[in-house]
Amino acid sequence: MLTMKDIVREGHPSLTTVADEVTIPLTETDKQLLGDMLQFLKNSQDEEIAEKYQLRAGVGLAAPQLGINKRLIAVHFEDGNGKKYSYGLANPKIVSHSVEKAYLPSGEGCLSVDRNVEGYVPRHARVSIKAISMDGEAIKLRLKGYAAIVFQHEIDHLNGIMFYDHINKQNPYFIPENAKPVE
Ligand SMILES: OCN(O)CCCc1ccccc1
Ligand code: NI
Numbered sequence: 001m002l003t004m005k006d007i008v009r010e011g012h013p014s015l016t017t018v019a020d021e022v023t024i025p026l027t028e029t030d031k032q033l034l035g036d037m038l039q040f041l042k043n044s045q046d047e048e049i050a051e052k053y054q055l056r057a058g059v060g061l062a063a064p065q066l067g068i069n070k071r072l073i074a075v076h077f078e079d080g081n082g083k084k085y086s087y088g089l090a091n092p093k094i095v096s097h098s099v100e101k102a103y104l105p106s107g108e109g110c111l112s113v114d115r116n117v118e119g120y121v122p123r124h125a126r127v128s129i130k131a132i133s134m135d136g137e138a139i140k141l142r143l144k145g146y147a148a149i150v151f152q153h154e155i156d157h158l159n160g161i162m163f164y165d166h167i168n169k170q171n172p173y174f175i176p177e178n179a180k181p182v183e
Contacts, residue, residue, distance in 0.1 A: 034088030062157030119172025
């Protein structure tokens with residue numbers, strides 16, 4: 001099982017590298033990796049398992065965070081309306097997005113960042129994403145709100161982008177005029 005020792009931290013080159021697309025159909029190795037990443041997220045959200053293995057709770061994980069430069073992500077969370085998202089995805093791509101921006105009023109964190117970084121992270125308010133699911137099917141997701149934020153955070157990792165790269169250096173709490181908080 002994956003634990004925190006498998007997650008690379010700031011300074012590791014994988015976090016600032018553009019990851020490679022994986023071959024489709026998915027190899028057994030890549031399928032297994034997506035399964036392990038999804039299981040890590042579920043474990044990290046289980047009070048007993050997280051305590052036992054000292055896991056930091058995570059709603060998403062990208063392969064570069066394991067030092068693996070492949071375009072693979074997993075997400076496991078429920079949005080503010082109780083909609084559940086649980087996916088292992090290969091080669092996810094933002095195919096369209098809103099002009100409008102959005103941000104989490106509480107800011108963002110990252111399993112690969114062992115410190116608090118204050119400030120708003122402006123992102124697209126709505127995104128359409130195409131990807132290959134771990135079952136091998138081509139899927140398209142139209143996301144808004146918290147789900148849009150999480151998926152963008154994960155896809156950023158595939159492009160070597162960290163959440164704090166989006167925070168305004170002069171004023172971390174600067175809000176672009178067309179940006180709305182995600183409640
Ligand atoms: O890359 C995933 N990871 O570092 C866990 C945190 C994910 C995450 C946290 C805040 C807002 C969006 C996504
Ligand atoms: Ni992260």
